[in-house]
Amino acid sequence: MQKYRRPVLHSKLSDYLAKKQDDVDRTDRRLSIQEEWKRACSTKSMRRIRRTLSLAAGPDERCMYCHDSQAVTIEHYYPKSKYEDRAFDWNNFLAICSSCNVMKGDELLLGDDGQGMMINPLDVDPWEYIEYSVETDHYTARWWTAEEEDPKGRETLDVLSKRLEHQAVMTRRRKVRVRLQGYVSSFLRDENAQAGSGNIQSLIDQIVEDDTFGLCDWFFFHEGSEAQPFCSLKLRHGHVWAKVIAAIKSSRRDYGITPTEQILLQV
Numbered sequence: 001m002q003k004y005r006r007p008v009l010h011s012k013l014s015d016y017l018a019k020k021q022d023d024v025d026r027t028d029r030r031l032s033i034q035e036e037w038k039r040a041c042s043t044k045s046m047r048r049i050r051r052t053l054s055l056a057a058g059p060d061e062r063c064m065y066c067h068d069s070q071a072v073t074i075e076h077y078y079p080k081s082k083y084e085d086r087a088f089d090w091n092n093f094l095a096i097c098s099s100c101n102v103m104k105g106d107e108l109l110l111g112d113d114g115q116g117m118m119i120n121p122l123d124v125d126p127w128e129y130i131e132y133s134v135e136t137d138h139y140t141a142r143w144w145t146a147e148e149e150d151p152k153g154r155e156t157l158d159v160l161s162k163r164l165e166h167q168a169v170m171t172r173r174r175k176v177r178v179r180l181q182g183y184v185s186s187f188l189r190d191e192n193a194q195a196g197s198g199n200i201q202s203l204i205d206q207i208v209e210d211d212t213f214g215l216c217d218w219f220f221f222h223e224g225s226e227a228q229p230f231c232s233l234k235l236r237h238g239h240v241w242a243k244v245i246a247a248i249k250s251s252r253r254d255y256g257i258t259p260t261e262q263i264l265l266q267v
Helices: 011-025 033-041 044-055 098-104 151-164 167-189 197-209 215-221 230-236 238-252 260-265
Strands: 073-076 093-096 130-132 139-141
Touching: 011 033, 011 044, 033 044, 044 073, 044 093, 073 098, 093 098, 098 151, 130 151, 139 151, 151 167, 167 197, 167 215, 167 230, 197 238, 215 238, 230 238
Parallel strands: none
Antiparallel strands: 073 093, 130 139
16 A cells, blocks of 8 residues: 545536535435436546546556556545535545455444544555565554554454455565565675666666555555665665655656646546
């Protein structure tokens, strides 16, 4: 998983959502929320909204939860069946795959503060609540003490475990982890790596191209940086480490920032 940036929605599309929400909020409306949503999804405006949202997930438009399948569904973080006042709220939308959509369903556990307990990767950094095991390739909730497991991390993994721990998904995640380790190990084996700008750029290009499953975040921005061979790169080639981090950040800067005029012309 990784933190995403919610793009700014074009004013025309924001106005469309506001109008649809007004229709839902009317006490004399004739259609159910499901019917209202189904009707809206058939419009060009909603398809453009979905397109804007999916672009925020990166160039491959992968699911914001599992990172494995295409983000084909607008998911309501707060389920529209129970929170009709958020049915057309742009800030309540996520881009996820159909499998994660089924796993999440229409339930959302609330905390004592009334906020949802599942991780919303458009609002928070998932790695603040979960960890990744290099040995097993499993996600686990963070443990703040020997007896206190992070509740948001635990709830997210409980809801999505069948998808996140699916053998095929784990195999693909493992392959990405092995490739990232391989890129760095190969660089470190080259005695001339520190002086060779071509080698440095090649390393950066390989890592950025394999920035999937949120593993770059774990290995370069969180505790994964203490695992080998990443910690050796950071200690022995600090300037290279800094360039890799800058390149990862730069590659994501344009996620979802397709010119809004182009979005209106699409679909």
